Amino acid sequence: MSQKEAAKEMLLEEIAKCRACRFCVDVCPTYQASDGVESMSAYGRLQILKYLIRGTLIFDDALAYLLYSCLQCRRCEVTCQSKGQNLDICRIIQSGRHLLSQNLVEGRKSERI
Amino acid sequence: MAVDAKKLQKDLAKIVGKEYVFTDRPTSLAYAKDTMPWDVEKHNMPHAVVRPVNSHEISLILQYANQKKIPVHIHGSATSLVGLGRPKAHCIVLDTGRMKTLEVFPERGYFEVGPGYHIGKLRKALAPYNALLPAFPGSELIATIGGFVSVNTSAHAVDAALFKPGDYVLGMEVVLPTGEILQTGTESTRKPAGIEVTKFFVGSEGLWCVITKIRMRLIPLPYLKNIVAYYKRTDDILNTVMAMYKQGMPTPMFFEYLDEKSSKIGFEAVGLKAPPGAVAMMAIHSSTQAGCDEKAKNFLEFLEVGNPIESKIVTDKKEWDQIWSSRAEAGNYIYRLGSTFGSEITVRTDKLKEAFHEARDIILNLDSYQGNEFFSFGHIGAPTIHAYAFIPTKDIPNEVKIAVAQEVRGKTEDLNIKYGGCGGEWGLTAQRAPFLKKKYGQTYYDLLVKLKKTLDPNNILNRGNLEGWM
Numbered sequence: 001m002s003q004k005e006a007a008k009e010m011l012l013e014e015i016a017k018c019r020a021c022r023f024c025v026d027v028c029p030t031y032q033a034s035d036g037v038e039s040m041s042a043y044g045r046l047q048i049l050k051y052l053i054r055g056t057l058i059f060d061d062a063l064a065y066l067l068y069s070c071l072q073c074r075r076c077e078v079t080c081q082s083k084g085q086n087l088d089i090c091r092i093i094q095s096g097r098h099l100l101s102q103n104l105v106e107g108r109k110s111e112r113i
Numbered sequence: 114m115a116v117d118a119k120k121l122q123k124d125l126a127k128i129v130g131k132e133y134v135f136t137d138r139p140t141s142l143a144y145a146k147d148t149m150p151w152d153v154e155k156h157n158m159p160h161a162v163v164r165p166v167n168s169h170e171i172s173l174i175l176q177y178a179n180q181k182k183i184p185v186h187i188h189g190s191a192t193s194l195v196g197l198g199r200p201k202a203h204c205i206v207l208d209t210g211r212m213k214t215l216e217v218f219p220e221r222g223y224f225e226v227g228p229g230y231h232i233g234k235l236r237k238a239l240a241p242y243n244a245l246l247p248a249f250p251g252s253e254l255i256a257t258i259g260g261f262v263s264v265n266t267s268a269h270a271v272d273a274a275l276f277k278p279g280d281y282v283l284g285m286e287v288v289l290p291t292g293e294i295l296q297t298g299t300e301s302t303r304k305p306a307g308i309e310v311t312k313f314f315v316g317s318e319g320l321w322c323v324i325t326k327i328r329m330r331l332i333p334l335p336y337l338k339n340i341v342a343y344y345k346r347t348d349d350i351l352n353t354v355m356a357m358y359k360q361g362m363p364t365p366m367f368f369e370y371l372d373e374k375s376s377k378i379g380f381e382a383v384g385l386k387a388p389p390g391a392v393a394m395m396a397i398h399s400s401t402q403a404g405c406d407e408k409a410k411n412f413l414e415f416l417e418v419g420n421p422i423e424s425k426i427v428t429d430k431k432e433w434d435q436i437w438s439s440r441a442e443a444g445n446y447i448y449r450l451g452s453t454f455g456s457e458i459t460v461r462t463d464k465l466k467e468a469f470h471e472a473r474d475i476i477l478n479l480d481s482y483q484g485n486e487f488f489s490f491g492h493i494g495a496p497t498i499h500a501y502a503f504i505p506t507k508d509i510p511n512e513v514k515i516a517v518a519q520e521v522r523g524k525t526e527d528l529n530i531k532y533g534g535c536g537g538e539w540g541l542t543a544q545r546a547p548f549l550k551k552k553y554g555q556t557y558y559d560l561l562v563k564l565k566k567t568l569d570p571n572n573i574l575n576r577g578n579l580e581g582w583m
Binding site for chain 1: 135137138139140142143144146147148150153164190191192208210211229231252254255441445448449507508
């Protein structure tokens, strides 16, 4: 297994812990700024990342925007720690961005990572 | 039927504005996922997500959907535990999240609220009016009042003490599946007698209408007195609940419990010493402090019927907060440590112990998975048995997850049938549609289908929930 594949597997394992309880959405500043669009929340980003890594979603402008608009403020993590699954949500999103960035830098569009 | 995504987006944007229509796959996917422990499948993916702000826009969306024969799935916050929140067909997801107006009329004795208002925020908003919101979900942070009224659940509260939210709904504004807007009920605090349709729409699980406004009584906040009781065995708590109903004791507003294993996890999670066995927590309510004190004293005496190791009134707020939160924390920790498959068994009160033992045997002897554990905690005073199958890993294939969920659901619902219950907080369609047929028979189910066809001839709203889904 390549390093990239191993990183994907590790990320998928982490994301699998998310129960989709959505307790984190309401504290997310980008969710609030969008007046409640769920793909603009921590929960939404975890789901998007999961299906991006699995190849169900392809990366395009909408997806890149959703992943890169996270402010990394960690408010979601406080909620996840006290009410949910205690996930390092921001680190997971950062790792997802890292995987995505290599493709974006190479100028590729609308592909699987 | 093939749907042109660009045209759909354009048509919906004419109704709600382009910033409130989403046809990108990431957003559709985020709305398609719910709390079910398996992934979104192809047939769950919506064509679009639309976010209307009022009943007029919803009316136009539904007229359009009927014209184009595109199903519409209503989205509150998708926290349902029986799959009500997941679209079952390629559809338009109608997110009620922007409909969160709130007007409180203390002089009229009610408030009016939009369906997208989150329960936790609504409780805070009603606090200055000394009002009780009769809805207590574990998902309070995000669950919506629209979802609550459409399932008519009081969640953790003991129904015999507090009733259902629908009992406090004075009237509603709803949009029928074909787009007509209806006003129901009354602006008086006295509800209509006789034939009146509010109660027909309350608890209709998005099959008959989209709820766009709810008028609800301002209920005076009761005084509460808290009791904790420690027992050797869960059976002692079950005996206590059965005796409570048999002896006609006034039921507490909350009566929660943790079984022997869950109590250790919950207590240690909140920094308390592990208790010797099972734990029960009760909140006694009354409209006056004196009444509350007396009721709590009487209830404490009554608790001796179950031979507790210790039972006491807890007056220290910090101590109570720790004890009370151990119930939620037990759930959180169990969910964190693996995969959990729940059930909702609400049997005749005289059969509670029998049903609990059978539920435990079912969970510990599953055909679809061997080696799982059994946990139980929740609202035993309601009475509700939440019997959980716990598998200490999250790494299970989708098909195994579905098989375990189906087996747990099917077999525990047979207990509901055997012992005269039907559940009391999770709703009766989606995953539970087969139970409806089994419990009440084909004629009953056919009646629901006829009603659905009458109101929704094109089967637009929440398609798949009444048909059954797993």
